[in-house]
Amino acid sequence: MLNDTIANAERELYLTLLTLAQEKPSAYEWLKQLPTWLGDIKDKANYAHAPAYQASVARLPNLTVNSVDLNSDTLTIEANLSESQRKQTTALLKQLMPWRKGPFQIGGQIGDDESGIKIDTEWHSDWKWQRVAPHLGTLKGRRVLDVGGGSGYHGWRMAGAGADTVIIIDPSCLFYHQFMAIRHFVGTADAHETGRYRTHYIPVPLEALPASSDQGSQLFDTVFSMGVLYHRQSPFEHLQQLKGQLVKGGELVLETLVIEGDTNTVLVPHDRYAQMNNVYFLPSVAALIGWLEKAGFTDVRCVDVAVTSTEEQRKTEWMTYHSLADFLDSNDATKTVEGYPAPMRATIIAKK
Template identity: 50%
Template sequence: MDWFEQSLVRLVKSPHKAWLETLPRQLHDFLSKPHGDFRKWQRVLKQLPDINTEQQPTASLGDTVGIGPAELASDSDRARMRGLLKQLQPWRKGPFELFGLNIDTEWRSDWKWQRVAPHLDSLSGQQVLDVGCGSGYHLWRMLEAGAEDVWGVDPGELFLTQFQAIKQYMPASIADRAHFFPVGIEAMPELKSFDTVFSMGVLYHRRSPLEFLQQLKGLLKAGGQLVLETIVVAGDETTVMMPGERYAQMRNVWFLPSAKALAVWMQRLGFKDIKVVDHNVTSLDEQRSTDWMQGESLKDFLDADDPSLTVEGYQAPIRAILTARV
């Protein structure tokens, strides 16, 4: 439990301590039955160079989440770090920079944050949860925005490993306030304790989107804010599309409502002050293949002759951001 010990101690003193009724057992089960590559990924982390010997690193939590300065690492340190971290591909959410080594991720997640940030309440002093946090890029941005503690949940073992790779170099004053647990939202109790809950890029993967929205609602304290980002389609309050076996080459896409229909769903579930604050067509510059994610990306999922359509003939991805209160 070494990976989670500090976070569990922090949880004891937090408003979410009821989570301790279920979480330790779930973490024990996770560690006792790891994914086939998880042990290999752990070994990668242990081999990363220890470069914090004489001077503590500094962190920049801006558009590129960076740790430096570059002078703390030698060229051989960077070469070793690059070779090891490349074993943790694909790197999807970022970008990151470690002592001059740039990790150019598939997604320019900073662009999403730039769309989200103007519509947030102040996160200063808040307890913030990110459901489906991926590699944790946005957790660092939430700390930059003033959050007291950020809690990420995502069952992806590779994402957890990537998060730990960044966290282990972070100054303790920052790292001790960032937490990642490899569980899904369905394994969480109804805590009603978070000031702000984020869910970005998850809703369309859920077979029961209304149940998922209800679960998000159950994690917020009274007056708390939900920030929801998801793929939508054009249409009115009654428009919902259920694609066939694949959408943009993704197998696990279930329901794609219009932003207006999604707002109706949220209203029916008891959310208040619902606002559609952003509507954005995903560009080929925001999601693309890189040296750190060498597989297919958005351009491969769109019709080569008409990029307004997916390869299956559906409307190309539009992403909306909605905010609401409980």
């Protein structure tokens, strides 16, 4: 028997935007484009694997869920899981590999990997959240946009921190269906008192979102962009697009690759960086702060700088391709295979 998880999630998204539009009419622009956005991601002509991903989500079994913890480092769905359900669920979730952002656990209890399914993702995304969360303004009651949110791990954590509405955007067909797989098991655990879901996913890039220049028409109190800026050919355009989604006084959380240096230091990789061919600009922290100020942000501050370790990003049973250890110089882990400084990430918080 197939479930209707994706249809339910998309209906909830429509209802959320419809409710929001009564307060913020600019949300009607989102509603106009939503049928195209949601249709395109499931179109085999656009994404050859889309039908297979949909089928994997639709075949996930309905479990008796005892509790869901959206505020745990491992997002845990405590549920009764028979051996046949465990095998079926594991096989279906592995059809949605590679799993890059997490971790998640389905079945069993927190800390009990034996009786549940632990999706040990490539990234320890919980480590990033631990670095970011202490520096945030409150998320309670706020509308949040998570740009480039991957499978949705951080979006669920934002809901767990009390956000009123979280909209995750990412154009990946795979990540969209990974989110829907987790949504299937989370169910109504993130719902308002009204029964409406708080956490949603729109499979589009930031530049596809309607931009509103009218003051007061923006939709979001907090905007996250984590691990996106260095993939943009025009960093200032990305910063302006982020600012365009924020209400006045809203908070931007920007996490990106940086290098050591002064206000004039920016690395532009000649070809690849850590084997990624879509990395364009790696500024120093000082240069990045200057960029944000030039883009019109205020109260700009760096709250964390961390070198990415091979414990935080690594190959796992759920992501079997090359990972960070393969992208570093085998004789000098402080350098990438191309000879650039090894990945270091900074988190900047700023106000509009």
